[in-house]
Amino acid sequence: MSSLFSRLSRLTPFSPRVSLPYDMFDAQHTDREARRAKRMASIYHVGQDRIWDGRDVLGELIARHGRPTIGAPERRALSQIFSTIMWGELAAWKISAQLADVLVPLEAKLAASSQVHDEARHFYVMHDYLEALGETPPVLDGWSKRVLTMTLETKSLAKKLLGMQLTIETIALTIFQRVRELEVEPVLTELLPYYERDEARHVGLGIQMLPGIVAEMSYAERIELAVFHLDLYGSAVMSLKSLEPALTSIGVDPRSILAIGFRKQNDIDAMFREEFPSWPIDPPEKRVFAGLCELLFPAHRQGANGAATAIGKRERLQAAIDVMRRRRLGVLEIESEKRATRRADNLSRAAVDGN
Numbered sequence: 001m002s003s004l005f006s007r008l009s010r011l012t013p014f015s016p017r018v019s020l021p022y023d024m025f026d027a028q029h030t031d032r033e034a035r036r037a038k039r040m041a042s043i044y045h046v047g048q049d050r051i052w053d054g055r056d057v058l059g060e061l062i063a064r065h066g067r068p069t070i071g072a073p074e075r076r077a078l079s080q081i082f083s084t085i086m087w088g089e090l091a092a093w094k095i096s097a098q099l100a101d102v103l104v105p106l107e108a109k110l111a112a113s114s115q116v117h118d119e120a121r122h123f124y125v126m127h128d129y130l131e132a133l134g135e136t137p138p139v140l141d142g143w144s145k146r147v148l149t150m151t152l153e154t155k156s157l158a159k160k161l162l163g164m165q166l167t168i169e170t171i172a173l174t175i176f177q178r179v180r181e182l183e184v185e186p187v188l189t190e191l192l193p194y195y196e197r198d199e200a201r202h203v204g205l206g207i208q209m210l211p212g213i214v215a216e217m218s219y220a221e222r223i224e225l226a227v228f229h230l231d232l233y234g235s236a237v238m239s240l241k242s243l244e245p246a247l248t249s250i251g252v253d254p255r256s257i258l259a260i261g262f263r264k265q266n267d268i269d270a271m272f273r274e275e276f277p278s279w280p281i282d283p284p285e286k287r288v289f290a291g292l293c294e295l296l297f298p299a300h301r302q303g304a305n306g307a308a309t310a311i312g313k314r315e316r317l318q319a320a321i322d323v324m325r326r327r328r329l330g331v332l333e334i335e336s337e338k339r340a341t342r343r344a345d346n347l348s349r350a351a352v353d354g355n
Helices: 004-011 031-049 054-065 072-102 106-133 142-153 157-182 186-215 219-249 254-275 284-296 313-324 331-354
Strands: none
Touching: 031 106, 031 186, 054 106, 054 186, 072 106, 072 142, 072 157, 072 186, 072 219, 106 186, 142 157, 142 219, 157 186, 157 219, 157 254, 186 254, 219 254, 219 284, 254 284, 254 331, 284 313, 284 331
């Protein structure tokens, strides 16, 4: 009998199954694979325990706070940002259904099936929220559409998991967290934690499955996956650039979004390395992505009067190159330092107030 992940690596090219997987229970599990299988089954069972009725939750929040009433600029901004999320949820619904069909191990199939149900709920609830906001969802921008299309259409199981579980879901989690923290609109603020709990669970399927599939790949296949990853990340950061006016209009600094995303990605990488110690700590595509983020969303220079001033194109390009070469702090490190400083300031003020 073959091992679980050697069988999974043969599921490419990605294609719908036309027969039942009668060999579902034939794979031989190592102890490590058995532990991962148990975690994937847990994703399904925990999801069943935490199912929420989207109509009831949204209805109760609107009954408590009233229909969303915010200024026209903020309303348009929320519509643009969360319409992108809404279309992403529809893509996630389709992709998770593809995964539920093609994945053979029972536990992985259960986890993907649980996600199908969650994404369907996320899609219709976000649509209903935007309707309550009084906005018609606009057409998706080209870069966001590219991220979703790349993941929907790839025939590679590894690329589909990387795109869905570890890129699209992570981006959604990052935006949910930052908008919730700013309390832009009360109904949305209390709705987003439901989404966050579900999406955090969905990331778990990719964490449990992808490293084992990558371990069975050839060197050429790993290079191809890294190129896909960089292309996907580049498209995602360009999508964020297109949302920049909407984000800044509701008080969201895109660099803070990137910093949260980098932290979440580092957490994911750390979980990968727990199972696969050879998982790279600082791969080239991660460096290139960090440089691209610095190029598109540069740090502002502090002027003599304390006001922030933009840096020139040449200086911006040099900063991006230095970040790629790890000769300069990137978005994650700079924003982490700011976060630590704010936390220290808050503690100092609390100590003074306490005296």
